[in-house]
Amino acid sequence: MDDDDRCHPIFLIFMELIFATNNKHKLEEIQKLLSDKIKLLSLQDISFQEEIPEDYETLKENALQKARYIYDRYTLNCFADDTGLEIDFLNGSPGVYSARYAGENCSFDDNVNKVLEEMGNTNNRAARFRTVIALIIDQKEYFFEGVVEGEILRERTGNGGFGYDPIFKPIGFNESFAEMEMHKKNEISHRGLAAKKLVNFLNTL
């Protein structure tokens, strides 16, 4: 090996880690926070095209199911996330069913409409987003959770973001997630907080 070879990035990487997602944006966000020692791969990077089942009734079990599904097939260290919006007035719904609250193949708009309809004029509007990340490293399982408390607005506000962002206002802020700059949302969001815990752990390996 000559000096040029030693400078090649491959000698700086000591672990490849799969993020069981097809969402490039999520992957980039977490890769940015990681040291050069860890290289993240998406499902696309490993040519995985199946739908991963989510059969459970908790975020933790679903996140683990997704991570395990990939780990068992590729024996590569892996993590997966699962997120839900929990609304007190709706007894914690949509929770683990947040993606498909208004039915299979529904849109973000359908979900938001359903929530607004069910909330009506109630003053009990407390809610939170929760993300759980399940990580499997050499057969060992680790979990990281991020929560952001807030309230459900009475109508859509703002055009940015996705999902329930236009009707979610985090506590201590005067704007909905859909009105926030993305980097500001990432600083305080459920997923951002869970990702930071994951990254702190990975950077100690």
Ligand code: IMP
């Ligand atoms: P996932 O587990 O990240 O796929 O999230 C499940 C569902 O929760 C999504 O389909 C969205 O409806 C909702 N969701 C997740 N994260 C956010 C967010 O940051 N803002 C608004 N809605 C979200």
